[in-house]
Amino acid sequence: MEGIVGGNAASAATLDQWRQYSRLYQFYLDKATPHATYRWIGTGTLVFLFILRVFYLQGFYIIAYGLGIYVLNLLIGFLSPLVDPEADPTDGPMLPTKGSDEFKPFIRRLPEFKFWYAITKAFLISILLTFFSIFDIPVFWPILLFYWLMLFTMTMKRQIMHMIKYKYIPFSIGKQKYGGKNSSRAGGSVGGSRAD
Numbered sequence: 001m002e003g004i005v006g007g008n009a010a011s012a013a014t015l016d017q018w019r020q021y022s023r024l025y026q027f028y029l030d031k032a033t034p035h036a037t038y039r040w041i042g043t044g045t046l047v048f049l050f051i052l053r054v055f056y057l058q059g060f061y062i063i064a065y066g067l068g069i070y071v072l073n074l075l076i077g078f079l080s081p082l083v084d085p086e087a088d089p090t091d092g093p094m095l096p097t098k099g100s101d102e103f104k105p106f107i108r109r110l111p112e113f114k115f116w117y118a119i120t121k122a123f124l125i126s127i128l129l130t131f132f133s134i135f136d137i138p139v140f141w142p143i144l145l146f147y148w149l150m151l152f153t154m155t156m157k158r159q160i161m162h163m164i165k166y167k168y169i170p171f172s173i174g175k176q177k178y179g180g181k182n183s184s185r186a187g188g189s190v191g192g193s194r195a196d
Contacts, residue, residue: 029117039116046123053130060130061141067126068148072155074118077110079159079170106168 032039050067054060110118129135163169 033113036112036116039120043116043120043123046120046127050123050127050130053127057130057136059136059138061139061144062137063126063129063135065139065144065148067122069151070122071119072148072152074110074115074122076155076159078108078112078115079163080109081166081168081170082107082109085166106170106172108170 050064054064108115
């Protein structure tokens, strides 16, 4: 009887410690959310380390191919609208197709943070897999690379045609600036610079 009680206490302590680590992990993940530039620099470093490791080992091409397919799938979700106007026009708000239509902001199917998080996890797992020789399956890598490039080209072509057809751009570069009072001033410059 004591063994069962002791086992339950050990299990509860392990579960409590797991929850504490999970909260700490979530805390740091939440702190990283507004720092998109630094997050992507970190992910770029992981990408570089993975490429360097695959190049140095001259293997694990099947891991790289699987990772490439997964990243391509994530990229499609990142570039696609939440509600696809092709699927069912009555299934929710549509993207505006004319200048007179009401403005509806572009909402991604896969938000930027989830996109970053999934890519970062994928590269971490891929780097981890390169430490196990069982995953180093011998393949002729130029065929995999050619097939992935063909898949990427066809997928991006279809996505770009979808963007053109429904007139949406999934990126917004910077915050939109409006003229205000300074732009209507006679002889003044829009940038607000003055001659001294």
